[in-house]
Structures are given as structure tokens and as C-alpha cells.
Amino acid sequence: MSDIPQARFAVIGAGIAGSTFAYYAQLETHPCIVLDKSRGTGGRAGSKRLPHGSVDLGASLISFSDESISDLREHLLQENIIARWQSAYVGVPRMSAITRFLLQDIPLYTDTKIHHLERRQDQWLLRDERYQAVCLADTLIIAAPATQAAMLLATIPNVNSLLQHANQAISQTRPQWALWVTTSKTQSSALMTCNHPILETIIKDSDKPGRHTDEFDTWVIQATSQWSQDNIDTPKAEVLAHLIQAFEQEVGIAVLNTGEPHRWLLGRQAMALSSKPYLWDDTRKIGVIGDWLCQGDAEGAMLSAKHAFETISKAYPFDQV
């Protein structure tokens, strides 16, 4: 046990929320460990690698309209990690550049699914699916979608308030089918919100800064919540056919090439009712952050993390490393 990594904060989830929390903690020299079940960072703000670059299949932009994270926005702009696009901001050359930058100096364990949480004296012990000890931390931060947060919290006895909160928020979670396609170059608008039974948003990904190609345009198609829910178990080939047909009708241009449809199980999250944009149990040193506690979007994930850190860091006022 003594040879496993230890830190002040263990952050479960390397999406926008977890990465932002770790970034602010690092700024104030609190040692952090970040763990994610996926191969890379970004969570639903991750990017898919393609032969000709990459594409943002999940969160397509961040509004950065709230001034309480203007310090972070300016830092990311200065480092050329984000650029303005469509009255908001995007990562350059892909959305996952943001989480990658935020985590650059922080120990990151990918392909690590935390399954079980255990309070030992004054520390948290994190265990994987084989119940192996992964790391120890003074304070635990769960930065995962509501469903995964609820399943993790369910392994800790008597965390009623946090568990109930996460469990109730599940009913606000919606799946979303997404697909990337390429077409010949076109002058169509780059961001379309559709009024269509299948299509919610069409994004010309190659219009974003740093993604330009001369030969073709790359698009991301996001299906509506309702259609995604109704077709959650529909075979991918069928989903693909529906999405391509709808896209070609709506945009009036033929699809050249396409990926496989991606099913975001916890794609969209309506905001949970909460008096604060995070949850915090001061007695047991456990915090919960994420878009589902604040705005339901990528900026909300950042705000949740920032405000949570401001509160939680007060628990360590005198003994910073």
C-alpha cells in the first residue's frame, strides 16, 4: 500500500471539469492526481483522430462568457490553446487541446477506471474494477457525469445527500448520437441549429481555427435528444443511413466520406437543481463537480470546478506545499 501514488487531491475524470479543477489546484501548488477510464483526456470535450487531422465529436465550443473564468480564458488565449469562433471559443487545433494543456504538469493515469472508493483514517483509497488499490488522497473530487458519479458514491456508506443529488440528476441525462462526415468545399454556414426531427446541430468542424483543408469540409452532425433516445439501441449502420440522409436533405450537399456514428450515452445534461454549482462534504473531504451541476455545458463544467476549488482550498489554508 505504501508504494502507491499519493496526493492531496485525487480527481476522477479528465474531462473539462476535472482538468480545470486540477489546473487551479496546481496553480496554488496543491499536489493532484487525475484518473480517467479513457485513453485520452477531454471526456465529452474530447476529439477523434482522423487520417487527415481530428474532429470534435462532442462539445463543439465553449462560450467563456462568465467573467469568473476570464483568467483561464486569457491564459488559454495567450498560449494559443483556444481561439475565437462563432461568438465563442474552441480548442486549437482540437477541443482536447484544452484539457491536455490544463493537465500538462499533473500526474495523469489514463485507462484507469475507478470502481470503488474507500475512506481509510483520513485518506481516500481509490480502487479499480479488480479491487486493486490505485492511489491515496486526502480529498476526493468526482468529476464525472451524474450516472457515473452516483455509481461511485453508492460504494461509500452514508453519503446520502451527495448520492441522492447525483441519483436525481440522472433523470436529466440524455443520450446523443453524433457523426462526422466530409463533403466537397461549400459556403454553407458553419454552425446550424436545426428544426428537424433527427438533426439538432450541424457544425462545419473544418471552419474552426486550425482545421482548414483545401480539399474538403469536415462536418459534425449531432442528433436530437428525442431521436437519440428513441434510437439508442438501433444498429449503427441504420443510424448512419438516417443521419446521412437527413444531413444531405438539410444542407443540400452530398456526403463524400464518413465515420462510424458515436453514441454518447451521457451526452447532454440538463442542469440539476443545486444551490451551488458543485457538491462538497467537508467532513469527509469529498467534492462532486461537473456540467450537470452548472449550466449543463462545457463552460458550466469549468465554472463548477473553479467555484468548487475556491471553497475546498480553504480547507488547506496554512499548509500548502
Added chain:
Amino acid sequence: MSDIPQARFAVIGAGIAGSTFAYYAQLETHPCIVLDKSRGTGGRAGSKRLPHGSVDLGASLISFSDESISDLREHLLQENIIARWQSAYVGVPRMSAITRFLLQDIPLYTDTKIHHLERRQDQWLLRDERYQAVCLADTLIIAAPATQAAMLLATIPNVNSLLQHANQAISQTRPQWALWVTTSKTQSSALMTCNHPILETIIKDSDKPGRHTDEFDTWVIQATSQWSQDNIDTPKAEVLAHLIQAFEQEVGIAVLNTGEPHRWLLGRQAMALSSKPYLWDDTRKIGVIGDWLCQGDAEGAMLSAKHAFETISKAYPFDQV
């Protein structure tokens, strides 16, 4: 979706509780499906196959002292599935014979870990870890240890009472290290409750009906809760050495052969405080059963299942198949 198995009851867990529930449901011709994440049936009342037979590494006996399951006890005796031993009963020729017999006419899906539960109109949809649909049922029965029950319930929105109950019971769950060893034949007593810092119980498994061998005795060593908890992350080789040494001191006979120590993560369960020996949500047709709701032992698992079935079957009084 229409091609997946459907039943009135989907029972998660093929241990004593789940198997008993399915048995009573089958007796009254309610169609059941039973699912288990393991390869076989029995759960903590399962048996480990050995070159020379098998050994009961978990629950070593069932008391069958409660008259409300005397019908089941008599049926199992008549069919030679159980036999008297040490003022209680054991499965013949192994404990897992009991769950195997109870489930003989019931569709059983092993190696199937249910991960996610979803209410769809008036049915439950059970999903595995890859979110694939596994089966549909009118009524869902969770027959798993408290920790696993809590994690499953956490995936259903707004099941506060059931979820809280399971979550609170986790604090009563204790791990247990167990080990089988062989020795030369001896006249030592067959069931020893120890007053020892490491050993809780020593059971001469080969003394049980149907396990006799002429060449050697087979034993099961069960460690105390406290020592198991303190050594939950101790390497198996070290646990093995401690258990063998303690056994040899206590019984005064040398170990000839041994298996690998088995770590029951949810081995022992002190009973949860509950007004009834099961949980039942009549609106959503979801029941929770198990030893942790009744007595904390194998008989309790049976009683929990039987009493739950009696209540739940009243929801289907007129339309039996």
C-alpha cells in the same frame, strides 16, 4: 430490441437469494430469467472445483431452522440435494448443488454482468457493461450483496428509499479471506469456531456428506473479519503463509496441499435494519433481497427471497401463465 429474452421476473444474482426467489416463482408458473456475473451459480454459497472433487469456500452450511421454509427444506431432502450435518444442512455433494437444483428449469445467463437498469414504459430493460440490452422484464429483483445492489440502484433515477437502504448497509459488509488445505486423516472435530486473532472458523469439508476420501482430509479455513480487513491488500503468498501457520498451530497437524487464498470482498454481512426482510417498490416493480436484509446468513437469504415472493406475487393475482 424485440429479439431479446423477456420474462415476468428478471433476477440479478444466482446466489441463494436469487435462486430461491426464482424457485418459488417457477412453482407458481411465473416466467423468470436469472442472470449472474460469475461462471456458475451459488454466489457466496458456491463451491470450488478441485482435482479430487470440490470444496465449499464460502457459506459452509444452512441452518434451515425457520419453519417458513420447511417446504423447501423437505423438497431438497427428498431430492437428496441437502443432508444433515452438524445440527444444520449442507448441499450434497457440494453447496452449489442447492442453487443448481433450484434453478434447473429456469433460463440462466451466466458470465452476464448487469451494469445499468432502465425503466421503459411498464418494463425493465437490463443492460450490460457495454450498455447492450440483455433482457426485458415486468419486475426486477436485485439479489446481490448490498454494495452491488447500491451500485445498480444508483443507475435508476429517484429510487431514494431503496438506494439509501442499500448504501447504508454497505457499512455492515466485511471482507473475509478463505483457504482450503488438505491434511492426513485425523479425528479432530469437524467444525471449530476459534478464539484466535487470525482464524474465525475451521471446517473439515471432507467430513460433510458426500465428500469423503480415504487418503486425506480437506479443510476450509475462514479468517476473522478484523484480520481480513487489515490484510485486504496483503499479497496472496503472505496471506497463505499466515493462514497455514495459524491452522497448523491450532489443529496440530501439518498441511499437505493447499489452494490459493480466496478474498471474499463482501464475505460477511451484518444484517441491515429493515422492517421487512426485503425491499419492495410497488410502483416501479422493483424488489431487493439478500442475506444483508435478513439474518446475514444463507438461511436469511432464503427467507428474504421467500417473503419477498409472497408479497410481490400478489401483484399478479389473476393473470398467471
